[in-house]
Amino acid sequence: xxxxxxxxxxxxxxxxxxxxxxxxxxxxxxxxxxxxxxxxxxxxxxxxxxxxxxxxxxxxxxxxxxxxxxxxxxxxxxxxxxxxxxxxxxxxxxxxxxxxxxxxxxxxxxxxxxxxxxxxxxxxxxxxxxxxxxxxxxxxxxxxxxxxxxxxxxxxxxxxxxxxxxxxxxxxxxxxxxxxxxxxxxxxxxxxxxxxxxxxxxxxxxxxxxxxxxxxxxxxxxxxxxxxxxxxxxxxxxxxxxxxxxxxxxxxxxxxxxxxxxxxxxxxxxxxxxxxxxxxxxxxxxxxxxxxxxxxxxxxxxxxxxxxxxxxxxxxxxxxxxxxxxxxxxxxxxxxxxxxxxxxxxxxxxx
Amino acid sequence: xxxxxxxxxxxxxxxxxxxxxxxxxxxxxxxxxxxxxxxxxxxxxxxxxxxxxxxxxxxxxxxxxxxxxxxxxxxxxxxxxxxxxxxxxxxxxxxxxxxxxxxxxxxxxxxxxxxxxxxxxxxxxxxxxxxxxxxxxxxxxxxxxxxxxxxxxxxxxxxxxxxxxxxxxxxxxxxxxxxxxxxxxxxxxxxxxxxxxxxx
Numbered sequence: 001x002x003x004x005x006x007x008x009x010x011x012x013x014x015x016x017x018x019x020x021x022x023x024x025x026x027x028x029x030x031x032x033x034x035x036x037x038x039x040x041x042x043x044x045x046x047x048x049x050x051x052x053x054x055x056x057x058x059x060x061x062x063x064x065x066x067x068x069x070x071x072x073x074x075x076x077x078x079x080x081x082x083x084x085x086x087x088x089x090x091x092x093x094x095x096x097x098x099x100x101x102x103x104x105x106x107x108x109x110x111x112x113x114x115x116x117x118x119x120x121x122x123x124x125x126x127x128x129x130x131x132x133x134x135x136x137x138x139x140x141x142x143x144x145x146x147x148x149x150x151x152x153x154x155x156x157x158x159x160x161x162x163x164x165x166x167x168x169x170x171x172x173x174x175x176x177x178x179x180x181x182x183x184x185x186x187x188x189x190x191x192x193x194x195x196x197x198x199x200x201x202x203x204x205x206x207x208x209x210x211x212x213x214x215x216x217x218x219x220x221x222x223x224x225x226x227x228x229x230x231x232x233x234x235x236x237x238x239x240x241x242x243x244x245x246x247x248x249x250x251x252x253x254x255x256x257x258x259x260x261x262x263x264x265x266x267x268x269x270x271x272x273x274x275x276x277x278x279x280x281x282x283x284x285x286x287x288x289x290x291x292x293x294x295x296x297x298x299x300x301x302x303x304x305x306x307x308x309x310x311x312x313x314x315x316x317x318x319x320x321x322x323x324x325x326x327x328x329x330x331x332x333x334x335x336x337x338x339x340x341x342x343x344x345x346x347x348x349x350x351x
Numbered sequence: 352x353x354x355x356x357x358x359x360x361x362x363x364x365x366x367x368x369x370x371x372x373x374x375x376x377x378x379x380x381x382x383x384x385x386x387x388x389x390x391x392x393x394x395x396x397x398x399x400x401x402x403x404x405x406x407x408x409x410x411x412x413x414x415x416x417x418x419x420x421x422x423x424x425x426x427x428x429x430x431x432x433x434x435x436x437x438x439x440x441x442x443x444x445x446x447x448x449x450x451x452x453x454x455x456x457x458x459x460x461x462x463x464x465x466x467x468x469x470x471x472x473x474x475x476x477x478x479x480x481x482x483x484x485x486x487x488x489x490x491x492x493x494x495x496x497x498x499x500x501x502x503x504x505x506x507x508x509x510x511x512x513x514x515x516x517x518x519x520x521x522x523x524x525x526x527x528x529x530x531x532x533x534x535x536x537x538x539x540x541x542x543x544x545x546x547x548x549x550x551x
Contacts, residue, residue: 066500070499074407075496075515077514248423248427249427252429252454255459256454281363291418331426334364
């Protein structure tokens, strides 16, 4: 793909705007609020890009809000495909950024990514079927291998961490309880959509922040409804639900007889089964480990990472790396969350 | 709308797994990965709203999570995958729900606890399955673009699909606009996005 200097300048400008704006639709507590409050941050992002003040700022810089939105949702025309790939793919700037940042802020020592090597060895492939797609030179294979390994480790140690997931599930159940009760006087105007049984608008999401929700959790912790107050107190006092690992092969049993057993234990000990016993699946997360898709699957380009072999042909990374090949078979466990008070009984019942 | 909110009370994986297994239970065997992806994209918009990672790729909206769940189902022995070769040397994958998968599907359907939604979804899947993979690809793309840019007129929408899918003719695309009529009968939630101003 040959581009003039002017075209490269335009791509750079649109790409920069798309990257900077791609997550502005996030709500409070980032991804944690998305499934709880029932909205899609990518839709909210597009909506915010399309209205002032973002749209006017973009227009002032000769940028078309619609073009940015199309780059973000992958529907821009062919010449923008590399930008869409850089914004959202298995090897996008978002992942490269958050892996490094999250490793730094959690203090984890193994979260390093060989960023310079990955970027400096990235080229646009010129032939079908990957025409116009970014791939890496063969000499980047160890850096890519390390990137995939880092994703696998960060996934297990940070993103699917049992305590953070336990807190998230509690938060989700708080919202579920509020939506069930619909207590008009206990819901501030910013959260009115919950009492009105509808999804929040982009403006409502924009108006929410962590502090507002924390304050509300504190208020709800004093609610007359004991389920709501218990759930909130557990978050505020860090008495999180505890995780029990469920091997994938046992999930069939767990969804049926296993769950009935757990629910009866919970009820006997005075815990509402619908709010204090919850499943968590590794695919519930927005952050996923790398999983190569088979060659005939859709659009390998973006769902796979490619490296050029010694003959200059693109190969999916697991085909040239034993480490990635081995990681691609990892099966992550499901989890059952329950209060600490019944964990031992539940463990015994499930053995 | 109430149904959507009620479903969000379930953990997303429960709703998602229920929907995927329901689709595979409605048509046996379910042939074609593209058909699975596009059918689930459309069914998800009709009262489920529990698969949120659909992005636009070459064949239209695609969910990496759906692909991963299908792999998990195979490993859990809930679904059996077989493959065959077509006359054009293409590999087609078929998915059949196993007896164990059927049991899990029943448990999950009980958790969804909405008999009307379950029945409606099964009927929608059967209805969509009658269409070819190409038709479903166009239908899913049409719906995806309409949701992304709700202000597009029908003609502009057809032009957009044509720009993205050069291998399909205008008439073919136009005839697949029927998807909106089909979905209307199955509780489709229309998009709520306001128009994005085109041009600078």
